[in-house]
Amino acid sequence: MSSSKKNLIIDHEGPFQGQKLDCLFSEQEIQARVKELADQISHDLENAKKPPILVGVLNGSLFFMADLMRAMSIETEMDFIKISSYHHTSSTGTVRLVKDISAQITDRDVLIVEDIVDTGLSINFLRNRMLSNAPHSLRVVTFLYKKEVSQLKKEPEYIGFVIPNRFVVGYGLDLDQKYRTLRDIYAFAPDNKQE
C-alpha cells in the first residue's frame, strides 16, 4: 500500500464503531481516473447537436458529477434526480423516486452520472424511466462498479473502477449519511453487511 493510502477507523456510535476500513483509492487516483473518463466522454459526445444533459443521481454522485463536468472539454447541461434504496449497508430491494428531473430530455443526448452500481437496481430503474421520454441517446457513467454482484440488464458505457463486493464510503458515498466528504474511497472488510 502506498504511503498516501491511509486506513480509516469508524468513530461514530453504532454497530460499526471501531471498525478499520482500507483505503481503496486515494484522491490522486480518483482525480486521474475522472480526467480519463471526462476525456473519453467528451470525445464520444463532441458531435452532439445540442449540449448533452448530465443527470446526476443524488445524493451520492454530487462530487463525481461536479468533478466530471468541470473536467469535460465540451459544453454540457446539468440536471439531478434523487432516488433512495439503501438502509444501512443493504439494498431494500425497492427503488423510491424522491425527486424527478426538470429538463425535457426528448431528442437530447443524456448521460446518467452515478457514484456506484451495486445490485444494479437503481440503474435498471433509471434507464427505464429515462428511455420512456425518448432521448436521442442514453449512456451511463458510474465511478464504481461491483460487477460480480450487480444484476444489470445493460452494462454502464463508462466505468471508473470495478471493485469487489465490499461496502465503500467517501467521495460522495455514505454510511447512514456520514463519510460523504472524505476525499479518498474506503472499503469495509468483505461480507460486513448489517441489516
Ligand SMILES: O=P(O)(O)OC[C@H]1O[C@H](OP(=O)(O)OP(=O)(O)O)[C@H](O)[C@@H]1O
Ligand atoms: O446498484 P444499487 O444497489 O441500486 O445501488 C446504487 C445506488 O445506491 C446508492 O444510493 P442510495 O439509495 O444509498 O442514496 P444516496 O445516493 O443518497 O446515498 C448509490 O448512490 C446509487 O444510487
Ligand code: HPA
Ligand atoms: O458500497 C456502497 N457504499 C455506499 N453506498 C452504496 N450504495 C450502494 N452500494 C454502496
